[in-house]
Amino acid sequence: MIKILTGVVALAALAGAAPAAANLLVNGNFEASTSQTSTPTGWTNIGHTEGVISYASFGTPAYDGDYYYDIGGYGGATPAPGEGISQTVTTVPTALYTLTFGFSGENTAGVSTVLDVLIGSQLSQFTIVGDGSGVFKKPFQTTSINYLATGASTTISFTIASSTAFGFNDPLIDGVSFALAGPGSTVPEPASWAMLIAGFGLVGAAARRRRVAVAA
Template sequence: MRNAVLGALALIALPSTANAAAFMNGGFETGPAIGAQGFTTLANGSTAITGWTVTGDSIDYVGSYWQAGEGSRSIDLSGTGPGGIMQTFDTIAGVTYNVRFLLAGNPDGGPTTKVLSTVASGNLPQVNSFNINNTTRSNMGWTPFTYSFVAGASTTTLAFTSGTQTAFGPALDGVSVTAVPEPATWAMMLIGFGAVGASMRRKRVQGRAHA
């Protein structure tokens, strides 16, 4: 039990040693200035959105052009063509993580069904789709989705990619990454089990003393 408690305390300590590479800016609120048109196109390799790198062709960094899923910024994962974004952050090998995000679609043009691929390094991708029927720029119809992965190393790269081969792609916002359960929760559970075990041992010793 002592080893289990020490392991739990180690789990608490691990994330705090790597805060510089913690997952960040899942709402895309920190990024470059947006022009009067309400969005800015960012090309492959751009790191202008804090924490993220643009992949594929390009993306649109969207401000007032349409209703954000949360806050005031969001992403069209197809800029002038299908693109994507990725971020590398600290994880604990063997731990399961849930990625939660909001998905919508650019309502300005086809296809009607927008396709998004989500993948974490070392894991299988997940494909989700969004139908833009009955949506508008002022009513985007943001829908929550969850993607789960098991970290295989001390860092993981999470990538979102447009599967829509036009300039009117899937829209993304509100990304969060959470350990399942969080390391601190595991630690408290193990410490609690240790306390229960110690209490039971004391009762057994007291019972023998009264016998």
């Protein structure tokens, strides 16, 4: 009985095995960068080159470290739809990942901006509205998105989709993490499911035989 249970546990571990949930993104908190006009380390700019801004520069409520990324770039060229930043990481097909990040906006009162977040081909959109609390003074909020990988690599991108006034409420992001959702986050292949089902069947049969023996 113990041997059978041990075998089933081993099968379950094999089917759901996953590396430790480490951040796969390079410089996800933008602390390896200090320039407002240079591409942050590890990332690729989409559109014109943009850099990072320090929280101290405009009194932005601190979220993660000393720097954040401004999609559109402060004081640079006015952003156009589709501009932003991206990074490609290695992934395991059928593994479940979670993208977590903080976002805010430059926060000009009344200006509405849409942020596109693309993980592979999976699109999520976030509307950021200036709340009148002061330019660059809106606190960051945290959100998470789950993603089931379909290939050996996945590109994550943050781009500005639209705005009622480009350049006045550009999205701000920080604390970006892309990691396995947790232990056992890999979806078992059909063959693994079959092995697990067969193993549990053996456990059930052994338990029934034990009950019959005890009754006798």
